[in-house]
Amino acid sequence: MRIGELAHRSDCDVETVRFYEREGLLDVPAREANGYRLYSEAHLVQLKFVRHCRSLGMGLPDVRILRSFQANPDLACDEINQLIDRQIERIHQQLDSLQLLERQLHKLRDTCHANRKAGQCGIMRNLARAAEGGDCSCHPPAATN
Structure with a gap:
């Protein structure tokens, strides 16, 4: 074909x-x-x-590894199991990152509850303050030691 x-x-x-x-x-x-x-x-x-x-x-490197096992079916599958375990761990890390992002967005959303003009919007003020190097509701200042 x-x-x-x-x-x-x-x-x-x-x-x-x-x-x-x-x-x-x-x-x-x-x-x-x-x-x-x-x-x-x-x-x-x-x-x-x-x-x-x-x-x-x-990712492509992992797919490449799996394709090599597909081409060599008599090899032991320990590395395949480890590859899948690493993928599961990456997914857990992504979930943690997404949950943090969701919390940050909720904090940002909580800064504006009324129907205001954009110049008075807490969300826009937070975003502008962060763009100018200031603190914002969604990214609290880092703790200093």
């Missing part, structure tokens, strides 16, 4: 296929006499594998 069909069957853009190919995440396809790439069902499986990993938030 040609690249357009591969992209269509994997529900992605042609540029995505080219990108993953450049990144070495897909096996190099054969070429037709006219130079067009010729992809197989194996390429479709590889592409779907990569896209599934990416949908789980995995």
Whole structure:
């Protein structure tokens, strides 16, 4: 199959296929006499594998590692387990960061409860004060030792 069909069957853009190919995440396809790439069902499986990993938030280096295990199925899977454990830890860190961000936004939102003009809005005042190097409600001053 040609690249357009591969992209269509994997529900992605042609540029995505080219990108993953450049990144070495897909096996190099054969070429037709006219130079067009010729992809197989194996390429479709590889592409779907990569896209599934990416949908789980995995970065290209981790996907590359998993693809190497896919190509070498007799290897022990300890490193795969560690890779997934690291991904889970990254997700926990992201959750913590998002919860902090949510708390900061609530603090900022709490500075304006009335329908005022923008010049009197507590949110705008906090944002402007922070832009000028001052303290704001959402980012309390750092504790000094």
